[in-house]
Structures are given as C-alpha cells and as structure tokens.
Amino acid sequence: xxxxxxxxxxxxxxxxxxxxxxxxxxxxxxxxxxxxxxxxxxxxxxxxxxxxxxxxxxxxxxxxxxxxxxxxxxxxxxxxxxxxxxxxxxxxxxxxxxxxxxxxxxxxxxxxxxxxxxxxxxxxxxxxxxxxxxxxxxxxxxxxxxxxxxxxxxxxxxxxxxxxxxxxxxxxxxxxxxxxxxxxxxxxxxxxxxxxxxxxxxxxxxxxxxxxxxxxxxxxxxxxxxxxxxxxxxxxxxxxxxxxxxxxxxxxxxxxxxxxxxxxxxxxxxxxxxxxxxxxxxxxxxxxxxxxxxxxxxxxxxxxxxxxxxxxxxxxxxxxxxxxxxxxxxxxxxxxxxxxxxxxxxxxxxxxxxxxxxxxxxxxxxx
Numbered sequence: 001x002x003x004x005x006x007x008x009x010x011x012x013x014x015x016x017x018x019x020x021x022x023x024x025x026x027x028x029x030x031x032x033x034x035x036x037x038x039x040x041x042x043x044x045x046x047x048x049x050x051x052x053x054x055x056x057x058x059x060x061x062x063x064x065x066x067x068x069x070x071x072x073x074x075x076x077x078x079x080x081x082x083x084x085x086x087x088x089x090x091x092x093x094x095x096x097x098x099x100x101x102x103x104x105x106x107x108x109x110x111x112x113x114x115x116x117x118x119x120x121x122x123x124x125x126x127x128x129x130x131x132x133x134x135x136x137x138x139x140x141x142x143x144x145x146x147x148x149x150x151x152x153x154x155x156x157x158x159x160x161x162x163x164x165x166x167x168x169x170x171x172x173x174x175x176x177x178x179x180x181x182x183x184x185x186x187x188x189x190x191x192x193x194x195x196x197x198x199x200x201x202x203x204x205x206x207x208x209x210x211x212x213x214x215x216x217x218x219x220x221x222x223x224x225x226x227x228x229x230x231x232x233x234x235x236x237x238x239x240x241x242x243x244x245x246x247x248x249x250x251x252x253x254x255x256x257x258x259x260x261x262x263x264x265x266x267x268x269x270x271x272x273x274x275x276x277x278x279x280x281x282x283x284x285x286x287x288x289x290x291x292x293x294x295x296x297x298x299x300x301x302x303x304x305x306x307x308x309x310x311x312x313x314x315x316x317x318x319x320x321x322x323x324x325x326x327x328x329x330x331x332x333x334x335x336x337x338x339x340x341x342x343x344x345x346x347x348x349x350x351x352x353x354x355x356x357x358x359x360x361x362x363x364x365x366x367x
Contacts (some may be wrong), residue, residue, distance in 0.1 A: 004338035006045040009162050010147040013140065016164065020154075026126055030097065034127035034143065035242050036070050039292060044086065044114055045130050046138060046157070047105060053132045061135045062095030067104035067120060074120040077106060083115040104129065105249035126137050141266075156303075156364045163364055164304040197243055197257065197276055198337075203366060204261035204345075205339040209357040212264030213320050214337040215283075215327060219273040227330045229284035234266070241277035264339070269323070288330035298354060301361040317344070324348045328357050 018039040021028075028036040037045075045066055052062055070076035071365070084090050085108055097104055097121055106117045123129065123276045129151065140155040167332040173185050194307040198216075205212050217224040225232075246253040263270045263281035270281040287293055297316060299309045313322045317340065324336035325348050332350040350356075 004073050005047075005113045007050045009157050009160055009261050010043045010046035010050065011039075012214040013157060013162055014039040015045060015142065017042055017154065021366045028126065029229050029241075032124055033206065034069050034073065036126075037128040041068060041109075041114065042140075045128075048086045048088055048091060048114075048134065048257070049132050049138055052088035053135050053138065055088060055092040057095055057155060060096075061133055062092045063099045063134075064091055064095050064132040065089075065098065065104045066107050066130045067123045068130075068326050069120070069123055070108045071106055071120070073124055074106070075122045077118055077120050079118040080116070083110055083117050086114040086116055090111050090132070090133075093325045110346070137330075138292075153365055163306075165280055165364060166302055166304045166306070168338050199366075200253070200257045201261050201276075201338055202339070202345060202362070204367060205264050205337065206343065206363075207343055208261070209341060210262075210265040211320065211341040212266075212339050213269035213324050214261070214264050215269050215271045215285075215324075215331075215334060216274055216337070217271060217279070217331065219275045219333045221333075224327075224331055224334060225277075227285060227327050229272075229286045232280050234263075234268075234282040235280045236278050238272060238278035239271065241273075241275065243276040269320075269327075269336075286326045287326060291330045293358060294329040296356065297348075298351065298356045298358045299361065300358060301364070303364060310356070314339070316346075321346065321359075324360065325357050 017037075021036055026036075027033060037068060045068060049064060052064065055062065060348070067287050071079055084094075091105070094105060094116070103120055104120050105122060106120050107114055108117055109115075110117075122144050125143055127143040129143065131139045131141060133139055136159045137154055138157040140157075141151045143151055153165050155165065161300060200216065205214060215224065242256045243253070246256055260272065260276065260278060266282045268282035268284055271279040271283060273279060294313050296310050297313055299311055299316075300306070313325050316322055320338055320340075322336045324346075328334060328336050328348040328350055336348040337345070338348070343363055344361065345366055347360045347362060349358055349360070351358045
C-alpha cells in the first residue's frame with residue numbers, strides 16, 4: 001500500500017483553502033484552536049479519502065470523517081497501539097467502525113507522513129474535517145467557533161466537479177420571517193446538532209430518501225387552504241405540535257422532528273405552521289382562485305461562480321417543484337421546502353424586491 005494516485009481536484013481545493021486560511025482572521029496559535037492545515041495536508045487527506053470512497057468493504061461504500069488534529073488536542077482520544085498510514089485501503093477497512101455521525105478518524109503528521117492515530121468524538125475550533133458522503137462525493141468542513149454554528153461546509157467535491165460555498169448575500173436574506181434563520185443552513189453542515197428546527201426538518205426530509213414537500217404557513221391564517229385541492233383527506237384537528245419546549249432535550253427533539261418530517265414521505269405535500277404544528281399532509285396543490293399560473297422563477301445556489309437564473313417553472317424539475325413554486329407565488333407569506341430523491345434540496349420563498357419566487361438550492365449546505 002503506497003501513496004495513492006493523484007486526484008486533480010484535490011490540489012485545486014487545497015490551494016484555494018490554503019489561500020482562504022491565509023487571509024482569515026483566525027488565531028490558529030491560540031489555545032483551543034486546531035492546527036492550520038497547509039495545502040500539502042489538505043491535498044493528501046482529500047486524495048486518500050477520494051480513492052477510499054471508490055472501494056467497497058463487505059459490499060458497502062465507505063462513509064468516513066477525517067479530522068486533522070493531534071490526539072493531545074482532543075478530549076478522551078481513542079488511540080491505536082500502532083499508528084496506521086493514511087492510505088485508501090486502510091480507510092475503507094476502518095469505515096464500518098466510524099460510520100456513525102460524530103465519530104472522526106484522527107489524522108496527524110508522524111515522521112514526515114500522515115498517519116491515522118485513532119478516533120475522536122470531539123475536535124477543537126477551526127479543525128479541518130473531510131467527510132466521505134458517497135462514492136466520489138466529499139465535503140470539506142471546518143469546526144466553527146460560534147456555539148450555534150457547530151460545523152460549516154466549505155467545499156463539495158463530486159468527481160471532477162468542485163463547488164466552493166459562498167457567503168449569504170442580501171437577496172437571500174430578504175424573505176418571510178419563517179426563513180429569517182436561513183444562515184443556520186450555512187452553519188448546519190448537514191448535522192442534526194443544529195438548534196434550528198427548520199434545518200433539522202430539512203435534514204430529516206432528505207434522510208428518508210423518498211422525496212417530499214413541506215409547506216410552512218403563518219400560524220394564525222387559513223389562507224393556505226385556498227391553494228389546496230379539497231377535500232383534504234389527511235387534515236389534522238386540532239393542529240398537532242410537540243416541538244415547543246424540546247429544544248433543551250436533543251433526543252426528544254430529534255424524535256419530534258422526525259415525526260413531523262415523516263408525513264412528507266406520503267404522496268402530496270405536508271402543511272405545517274411557522275410554529276411547527278402539523279396541519280395536514282398528503283395534500284394536492286392547486287392554483288389559487290383568480291390567480292394565474294406562475295411564469296418564471298429565480299434560481300440561486302450558494303456556490304462561488306454560480307449565477308442567478310430566471311427560468312420557466314417547467315425547468316425546475318418534477319411536478320413537486322412546480323407545485324411548490326405555484327403555492328409560494330399564491331401564498332407569499334409562506335415558504336416551501338422540497339426534497340428530491342436524487343438528493344437535491346430547494347427552498348421556495350417570495351422575494352418582494354424582485355417580485356418573484358426565488359428557488360434557493362441548498363443541498364451543498366446539507367451534505
């Protein structure tokens with residue numbers, strides 16, 4: 001087992017991240033802050049992980065999280081008696097032991113080579129994390145300093161394609177109150193550890209893999225019913241909610257969020273209030289009386305180099321996306337979350353300054 005072959009995208013990402021870190025206002029020499037990785041480290045970790053992602057262990061593709069940090073800088077490290085070289089074959093063999101969320105393989109320099117020293121469940125602030133999500137699909141993350149942020153995605157690599165996440169802009173921030181916490185999607189990095197219920201619902205919707213639509217409407221309004229086909233077969237009376245009061249109990253909150261996201265797997269859309277009470281599910285969306293069909297949608301994605309596009313609704317994808325866009329066009333104080341079976345995740349919201357429905361593609365933030 002020698003040095004893995006070159007993965008061209010790894011060098012591109014490594015150089016970009018090294019340049020970003022050079023200008024970041026982060027004191028990597030402070031206590032409690034992880035060591036700063038250079039381009040060599042980043043490239044080697046990404047290359048080894050990429051080739052490992054293409055291997056199989058007992059017929060399964062590996063899912064792995066690697067953390068560049070010495071064992072002395074984490075709480076309660078699990079150390080191997082003998083350090084292991086960072087090569088694809090070993091990563092693939094270790095993957096079943098660390099596939100559960102929150103467990104990282106620790107990687108550090110030893111005698112001029114990167115080695116796996118063991119595992120850890122904690123990492124210091126600004127720790128470089130590389131996660132293998134699926135064959136050929138990798139995500140670069142960093143542990144943020146802010147308590148609410150946990151981790152943040154920096155780059156997504158899929159084969160030869162590389163996407164760098166860009167910051168929020170003014171257009172994204174102009175939306176209904178239910179999406180005031182859109183920045184939490186940037187801070188979630190696909191983790192359930194976020195405290196933002198809407199993000200947790202998005203993660204849970206993607207997890208069941210069946211695709212689904214979630215309509216979020218104002219609590220004290222029944223206007224949404226005018227955009228739904230009647231009769232509503234799965235209407236909930238009274239509205240059901242168990243989210244309130246559970247934010248301080250992570251296990252109970254996880255169960256409540258999964259229960260609320262579960263109906264999105266049923267054919268049709270699920271309707272909840274902006275206070276997270278279940279109102280109905282399995283509903284069919286219709287054009288509101290007196291309203292015309294939606295003609296255009298502004299599509300954005302939070303990646304560098306990505307450009308806004310105004311498209312016809314038929315270009316959005318399947319019927320689920322078209323129906324969600326129509327609903328938001330008619331119910332402008334509502335939002336719609338749509339998960340596709342292929343992993344795409346889109347939030348539809350009305351943007352007043354542009355007078356258009358905006359489709360925010362956010363799957364790169366949820367990996």
